[in-house]
Amino acid sequence: MPKTSPEIGGMGHSVKRKEDARFIRGKGNYVDDVRLPGMIWLDIVRSPYAHAKINKIDTSKALAIPGVLAVITGQDLAKYNLHWMPTLMSDTQMVLPVEKVMYQAQEVAAVLATDRYVAADGVQAVQVDYEPLPVVVDPIKALEPGAPVLRTDKKDKKDNHIWHWEVGDRAATDKVFNEAEVTVKQDIYLPRIHVSSIETCGCVADFDKVNGKLTVWMTTQAPHAIRTVFALVAGHVGLSEEKIRIISPDIGGGFGGKVPVYPGYVIAVAASVLTGKPVKWIEDRMENLQADSFARDYHISAELASKKDGTLTGLRVKTIADHGYADAAANPSKFPAGLFHICTGSYDFKAAHVEVDGVYTNKPPGGIAYRCSFRVTEAVHAIERMADIMAHELKMDPAEFRLRNFINPEQFPYKSVLGWEYDSGNYGGALRKAMDKIGYAALRQEQGEKRKRGELMGIGISSFTEIVGAGPSKHFDILGIKMFDSAEIRIHPTGKVIARFGTKSQGQGHETTYAQILAEELGIPVNHITVEEGDTDTAPYGLGTYASRSTPTAGAAAAVASRKILDKARKIAAHLLEANEADLDWEPGKFFVRGNPSKAKTIQEIAFAAYTNHPQGMEAGLEAVSYYDPPNLTYPFGSYICVVDVDKGTGEVKIRRFVAVDDCGNIINPMIVEGQIHGGLTMGLAPAMYEEINYDEVGNIQGGSFMDYLLPTAVETPKWETDKTCTPSPHHPLGAKGVGESATVGAPAAIANAVVDALWHLGVRHIDIPITPAKVWKCLREHGVTE
Amino acid sequence: MGKQKIHIKINGSDMEADVEPRLLLVHCIRDVFGLTGTHIGCDTTHCGACTVHLDGKPIKSCTLFAVQADGCEVTTIEGLEQDGKLHPVQEGFWQEHGLQCGFCTPGMMMTSVALLREKPNPSEDEIRFAISGNLCRCTGYMNIVKSIQYAAQKLRQGA
Numbered sequence: 039m040p041k042t043s044p045e046i047g048g049m050g051h052s053v054k055r056k057e058d059a060r061f062i063r064g065k066g067n068y069v070d071d072v073r074l075p076g077m078i079w080l081d082i083v084r085s086p087y088a089h090a091k092i093n094k095i096d097t098s099k100a101l102a103i104p105g106v107l108a109v110i111t112g113q114d115l116a117k118y119n120l121h122w123m124p125t126l127m128s129d130t131q132m133v134l135p136v137e138k139v140m141y142q143a144q145e146v147a148a149v150l151a152t153d154r155y156v157a158a159d160g161v162q163a164v165q166v167d168y169e170p171l172p173v174v175v176d177p178i179k180a181l182e183p184g185a186p187v188l189r190t191d192k193k194d195k196k197d198n199h200i201w202h203w204e205v206g207d208r209a210a211t212d213k214v215f216n217e218a219e220v221t222v223k224q225d226i227y228l229p230r231i232h233v234s235s236i237e238t239c240g241c242v243a244d245f246d247k248v249n250g251k252l253t254v255w256m257t258t259q260a261p262h263a264i265r266t267v268f269a270l271v272a273g274h275v276g277l278s279e280e281k282i283r284i285i286s287p288d289i290g291g292g293f294g295g296k297v298p299v300y301p302g303y304v305i306a307v308a309a310s311v312l313t314g315k316p317v318k319w320i321e322d323r324m325e326n327l328q329a330d331s332f333a334r335d336y337h338i339s340a341e342l343a344s345k346k347d348g349t350l351t352g353l354r355v356k357t358i359a360d361h362g363y364a365d366a367a368a369n370p371s372k373f374p375a376g377l378f379h380i381c382t383g384s385y386d387f388k389a390a391h392v393e394v395d396g397v398y399t400n401k402p403p404g405g406i407a408y409r410c411s412f413r414v415t416e417a418v419h420a421i422e423r424m425a426d427i428m429a430h431e432l433k434m435d436p437a438e439f440r441l442r443n444f445i446n447p448e449q450f451p452y453k454s455v456l457g458w459e460y461d462s463g464n465y466g467g468a469l470r471k472a473m474d475k476i477g478y479a480a481l482r483q484e485q486g487e488k489r490k491r492g493e494l495m496g497i498g499i500s501s502f503t504e505i506v507g508a509g510p511s512k513h514f515d516i517l518g519i520k521m522f523d524s525a526e527i528r529i530h531p532t533g534k535v536i537a538r539f540g541t542k543s544q545g546q547g548h549e550t551t552y553a554q555i556l557a558e559e560l561g562i563p564v565n566h567i568t569v570e571e572g573d574t575d576t577a578p579y580g581l582g583t584y585a586s587r588s589t590p591t592a593g594a595a596a597a598v599a600s601r602k603i604l605d606k607a608r609k610i611a612a613h614l615l616e617a618n619e620a621d622l623d624w625e626p627g628k629f630f631v632r633g634n635p636s637k638a639k640t641i642q643e644i645a646f647a648a649y650t651n652h653p654q655g656m657e658a659g660l661e662a663v664s665y666y667d668p669p670n671l672t673y674p675f676g677s678y679i680c681v682v683d684v685d686k687g688t689g690e691v692k693i694r695r696f697v698a699v700d701d702c703g704n705i706i707n708p709m710i711v712e713g714q715i716h717g718g719l720t721m722g723l724a725p726a727m728y729e730e731i732n733y734d735e736v737g738n739i740q741g742g743s744f745m746d747y748l749l750p751t752a753v754e755t756p757k758w759e760t761d762k763t764c765t766p767s768p769h770h771p772l773g774a775k776g777v778g779e780s781a782t783v784g785a786p787a788a789i790a791n792a793v794v795d796a797l798w799h800l801g802v803r804h805i806d807i808p809i810t811p812a813k814v815w816k817c818l819r820e821h822g823v824t825e
Numbered sequence: 826m827g828k829q830k831i832h833i834k835i836n837g838s839d840m841e842a843d844v845e846p847r848l849l850l851v852h853c854i855r856d857v858f859g860l861t862g863t864h865i866g867c868d869t870t871h872c873g874a875c876t877v878h879l880d881g882k883p884i885k886s887c888t889l890f891a892v893q894a895d896g897c898e899v900t901t902i903e904g905l906e907q908d909g910k911l912h913p914v915q916e917g918f919w920q921e922h923g924l925q926c927g928f929c930t931p932g933m934m935m936t937s938v939a940l941l942r943e944k945p946n947p948s949e950d951e952i953r954f955a956i957s958g959n960l961c962r963c964t965g966y967m968n969i970v971k972s973i974q975y976a977a978q979k980l981r982q983g984a
Contacts, residue, residue, distance in 0.1 A: 054919060061927030062915040064862015064902030068928065071861035154856070155847065236866040236874055236962050237928045290864070290928025291962050323867035545926025545963045713922045716965030744871035744960075752953040752966040 041558065042626045047565070048558030049772065052709035056569075057549045066288040072242045072255045074316040078107060080306050081157035082319075083147040083164045084329065085139040088175070088400040088737020089188070090168040092135060095147055100163040105156035109164060110148040110309060112136040118275050120308055122191075123299065124267075126516055127374060129200070130191075131364035131403050133301045133308075138171065140188065140363035141402045142737050143328035145301045150309055150317065173737040174198065177337065177360040177397040188363055188398045200365050200396035205379045206456050211391035214352035218343035222427050227806045228334040228416055229730040230360075230401070232327050233408050234749060235544070237290020239330060240320035241303050243310040250276070252311070253283045256303060259296045259542055260582025261286040263516060265574045267299060268307070270517075275311070286572035292544035293721070294407035297368040297584050298331050328742040331368070331404030332731060335360040336416045340381075342424045348434050350443045353382055353390040355420060359405065361396050367405030368584070369412050370514045370521060376412030379456040380505040383421035384465045384675060385443040390455045400737045409721050409782040411506040411585035418502040422787035423794075423804065426498070430798050435482070436791070437473060440501050441466055451768070458505060460673045461775075462765045464701070469501050469677035472699040475761055476679045489799060494684035496796025499677065500788035506776045507590025507672040516581060522667045523591035524578035525599045527556065529660040531649040533642030535560075535567040540580010541592040542572045546714070546778055548588060551706045552596055555772065559600030561627025561641050578663055586674070586776035589706065590767075595666035597771040602662035606648070610660075611639045613653040672767045672775035676700040678788040684796045686823050689815025691727065691793055693756045698785070701763045703775035712760055715781045719758050722785020724750050726807045797821070831895040835860070836904030844891045851875040853891035854901060862902035862931045866960065873959030876932035877901045883939040885958070902931035905938065913979035914938050914972070923972030925963035933959045937973045945981055947973070 042048030060066050097109035112134035115121040122130050134145055149160030172186045179185060180198040189195045215221060241256040258264050261284040269279035289296065306319040321330070336357055343352035359375060361367065369376045375394035382390050396405075408415065429439035444465040445452050452460040473479075481497055488495045511520035524540040537556055541548065553567040571577055580592060604624065611629035612619040615637055622629045630638035639647075648660040681695045698719055705711050728748040731741040741747040766773030786807055793809050794802055800821040805813060828843040835858055842857045854863050854877065865887060866874035875887040878900040905912040914937045917923065924930040933956060940947060940955040947955065952973050953966070961969065 055922070057927070058919045058924060061924055061930050062911070062918050062934070063906060064860070064931045066862075066927050068861075068864070070855075070865070073856075073859075154852065155845065234962060235926070235928075236872055236960060237864070237926070238866070289926065290866075291926040293962070323869065323872075547925065709922050713925060713964060713968055716967045717925060717963045718965075720965035721962070744867045744869050749871075749960050749962065751957040751960065752970070753957045755953075755966050758965060758967060 042561065046557050046561060046563050046626060048554055048626065049704065049706050051554065051707065053550055053554055053564055053707055055547050055550045056553065057547065068237055068288045068290055069240050069242060069255050069257050070320050072287070074242065074244055077242065077316040077318055078313065079151050079154045079157040080309055080317050080319040081149050081161045082145050082302060082325070083149065083161050083166065085142060085144045085146050087139060087168050087170050088142045089140060089171040089173045091138045091171060093167040093169055096165040099165065100149055100160040103156065103159050103163060105152040106160040107150045107152065109160065110134065110150070110305060115308060120272065120304065123271055123304060125364055125366040125403065126298065127365040127367050127369060129365040131366055133304045141400050142739055143325065143402065148305045148309065150313065173400045175399055175401065175733045175735060175737050177358050177399050180397050180399050188400065198398040200361060200398060201374050202393065202395050203374045204391065204393035206391035207389055208391045211352050211354050211389040214389040215341065215343045215354060218351060219346045220344045220432060221341060222424065222431050223341045224424060224427055224804050226338040226340060226420055226423055226804065228336045228338065228419060229732065230332045230335040231408055231725045231729045232332055232731060232747065233293035233295035234327065234747065235291030235293055235295055238321040238323060238326040239296060239300060241306050242316055242318045243306040244316040245310040245314060247314045251281045251283065252277060252307065253285065254307060255285045255287055257289055257296050258284065258286045259292040259544060259584050261542060261572055261574050262540055262579045263519060263581055264299060266519065284574045286542045289542065289544035292584070293409040294333065294368065294584055295330055296544065297406060298366055300330060324743045327747055328739050329402050331366060331406040332402060333406050333408035334416060338416065338420050340420045340424050342428045344428055344432065348432050348439050348442050350385050351388050353387055355381055355392045357394040359394050359396045360399050360401065361405045362401035362403040363398055364403035365396055365405060366403035370508055371516055372513060373412065377505050378413040378417050380414055380458060380503065381417035381421050382454050382456055383418060384445060384501050384503045386445045386449070387455050392456065401733060407584065409718060409779045411504060411508070411779060414504055415783045415786065418783050419787050422500045422502060423790060426791045426794065427803060436499050437469060437478060440469060440499065459670060460503065461670055461767050461769055463503065463673060463675050464763060464765050465501055465675060467763050468675060468699045468701055471761060471763060472677040472679045472697050475759065476695060476697040478679065481681060494686060494796045496682045496684065496792040496794070498680045498788045498790065498792025498795055500784045500791065501677040502784035503673055503675045504780055504783055505671050505673055506586035506779065507668055508585050508587055509671055510669060511667045519581065520667065521581050522665045523580040523587065523595055524663065524665045525592055525595035526578045526663040527599045527603060527661060529603065529645045531646050533562060533566065533645040535562055536570065537567060537596065538570045538577040539592045540578050541583040541588040543583060546583065546588060547710045551710060552593065554706050555593055555596040556600055559597055560603065586779045589774045589776045590668055590672045590770060591666055593774060594668060594771050595664040598666055599662040599664035602664065603660055606660060607641060607644045609656065610644045610647050610652060614639050614647055669769050672703065672770060674702045674775040674777060674780050676780055676784055678784050680788040680792040682792040682796060684793065684814060686818060686825055689811040689818060691809055691814060693789065695759065696756050697759045698781060699761045699763060700777065700780055701765050702777035702780065703766045703770065704764065704773035706774060711777050714778050715760050716758055718779060718781025719785050720750055720755050721782040723755065723789065726786040726789040726809060728808055730808050829892050831892055833894050834898040836900055846890060846892050848891045849887055850889040850891045850894050851886035854886060860901050860903050864928055864931060866928065871960065873936065874929050874932045876935040876959060878935060878939060883936050902934060905934065912938065913976040914941070916979065917972035917975035921968050921971040921975050923964065923969045929959060929961045933961060933969060937976065940973070941977055941980055946977060
């Protein structure tokens with residue numbers, strides 16, 4: 039039950055979204071909607087080769103086109119030492135190449151023109167003389183002796199290995215495996231995929247030569263961090279941080295793809311500084327899919343050890359991470375493989391060891407999340423696939439197997455063998471609820487009967503644990519900047535509020551949910567609260583929105599700042615009521631004298647007094663700021679059950695039912711949480727069944743447009759059945775955990791497990807996602823199904 | 826490149842412009858007429874973010890030249906609200922949480938309005954089929970379906 043009335047609209051109310059008023063009228067303001075007087079256009083020449091030496095770039099034909107103003111090459115940027123830039127993972131990547139290109143669709147030159155179409159004409163007219171070089175697309179082959187060394191720019195680099203990273207007790211894990219009664223091993227590949235927000239990336243860079251001020255409207259999930267990166271990278275050419283303003287306006291979906299700094303942004307900024315004109319750069323979809331950061335591309339080899347009775351004992355994982363030609367992942371700096379070591383999942387292990395090796399190949403740089411907290415989907419997919427394989431191997435029901443191995447509610451806070459401290463959970467509660475909702479026992483019975491008739495039906499479970507809300511400053515930073523986040527609240531004399539945050543919504547609904555947190559804490563109606571984000575000139579510094587961190591960090595900051603305001607409000611109320619502070623009680627919206635509720639002052643009266651009648655010796659005004667450093671991460675979890683029917687003739691998998699029980703702790707807006715889960719499930723379905731980006735042997739991209747990179751439509755998307763349990767986070771001021779990505783993380787394993795469950799009796803142990811009809815059809819034929 | 830004069834009635838207003846024959850209708854709407862509610866999400870006519878009505882029929886404006894719309898009536902998202910009153914489809918999307926980032930929303934709503942004009946009482950499968958040319962990455966479509974059902978009911982009641 040919400041504590042506040044619907045008119046106040048605090049936590050637990052399904053408040054209709056404030057931001058929708060503009061979106062449903064076509065009045066949003068996205069980056070491509072920004073038009074400035076005198077604005078010019080930037081378009082990019084891209085490489086047709088995956089690896090080639092650049093002999094010559096001839097710009098003369100392009101420059102002869104009326105309206106083409108300039109062509110920028112790597113040589114031009116090299117004069118200012120801007121042709122390379124650092125990545126967030128302390129690697130380097132090219133802005134524009136001087137010597138060679140490293141992947142197909144890499145930026146080669148940029149054309150500036152008076153008009154979008156003329157810029158595209160200019161791109162066609164730039165002539166580049168390439169000399170193809172040997173291409174390395176397979177990260178396993180990239181590590182073999184004699185493989186061409188790709189990063190020849192790094193003087194001492196003799197191979198394509200980027201880094202080795204490991205965690206856990208190797209010796210103890212080996213011992214557990216040596217003594218194990220049962221072990222299983224499986225190679226699992228999670229292919230390259232792309233977030234494909236419906237809005238692509240782009241910017242409008244506007245350098246004001248007179249004042250030396252650079253303003254960039256930019257599709258970014260982390261405007262403040264971007265400002266600092268720009269200042270650090272371009273300080274030597276006179277861009278100083280106080281003269282840089284990043285504005286992240288309405289953002290048409292992010293999902294992790296709008297965290298990195300792409301070359302196009304940097305070239306647009308350089309072009310505006312050079313020309314003194316506003317410069318617009320907007321990617322098209324093919325550029326977005328072919329050149330922007332990919333997600334996943336993890337070659338995982340996992341092993342599980344268990345007792346014969348089904349008690350798990352050990353986990354051993356080795357992974358090759360294909361990062362393309364540069365490690366441009368967007369991870370916290372200390373974690374090159376992100377939070378992959380959450381891969382012990384929801385289970386109580388005695389020992390585990392994980393190692394990951396990063397590798398260079400001739401593919402676009404990256405390694406970002408796909409609506410996921412830093413490699414958590416990879417971890418969940420590995421452990422949930424392995425748990426199913428072990429259960430089947432032991433001839434145990436996969437639900438029973440999980441219930442036997444879950445970390446029990448009384449074990450929280452739980453210290454995992456890989457070093458995490460899980461805050462709270464009730465994994466059995468979520469799984470049992472999902473089993474009840476879907477009618478698990480009856481489905482297993484039906485499956486048995488169908489199997490006798492030769493029909494293929496499968497039931498898949500995924501009982502995932504996430505790790506979100508990065509993060510505590512002790513371990514979490516990006517380029518040294520600690521991963522706190524912020525809220526700044528100002529209460530006006532009439533009791534109305536403006537609140538600004540260091541995060542940036544890309545569809546999550548922050549303008550509504552943050553207002554609800556303030557309404558909950560201050561008792562001020564949600565409609566009297568304006569929330570702003572994304573303008574670095576006005577908002578407090580923060581690390582941005584990704585990895586489900588907004589509620590765990592900035593949401594917490596909102597609560598903490600509100601409580602600072604209430605501390606002062608209490609003093610003002612005591613002054614107005616001529617009472618002792620200690621004798622005052624608070625209920626949402628007012629302080630009153632204990633035992634005498636009629637003697638009260640509302641928050642609006644207190645706000646007015648803060649500017650008109652504040653106590654002597656107290657500063658006027660009513661505002662507060664909080665930079666919240668979370669004491670721990672949060673650990674949302676859930677159990678999903680998927681039922682599939684497989685067509686033996688075509689290999690088509692039909693999802694008959696999908697039940698999702700999520701637990702994200704206390705909920706701010708149930709309507710928004712449910713919407714996030716629907717969307718997350720659909721972005722879990724997508725890589726499980728449809729999406730992948732592959733490369734042929736010479737590095738040509740397969741899946742570089744919506745012609746063959748298949749986003750689910752309303753027709754393929756099942757009717758999701760959602761439910762919840764509620765296990766609050768003990769350390770978050772509101773007991774909330776974050777929810778935006780849970781479903782994307784948990785869903786693929788449920789689908790894959792369901793398909794393998796349908797085929798296990800035929801001898802099938804594993805199918806890599808995406809599970810396409812062709813793959814299933816081939817698998818069936820290989821296992822003797824011919825009808 | 827030579828320019829051609831076109832006349833388009835857009836959201837009830839007569840507009841004219843001199844455009845290159847290669848100018849796409851979506852760029853004409855956004856860059857020439859300044860109506861930025863219509864969005865662009867792909868290059869291959871798959872995503873539907875650019876959906877508008879041409880003489881009452883939903884079309885993807887990224888796949889039509891502006892000169893092909895010469896003499897036609899175009900309705901965009903900005904033309905749905907009448908006399909300060911939201912169209913039932915707009916109301917439905919707000920009420921049923923049929924949008925998140927809002928980028929696909931204008932195209933999605935234009936397709937929905939056209940569907941309900943043709944089929945006032947569509948089944949869920951008919952709704953899902955009708956919007957299958959509009960991609961949404963945020964919502965998982967469930968609440969979009971509900972939004973359209975809300976609007977259908979409102980329209981049938983004569984709202």
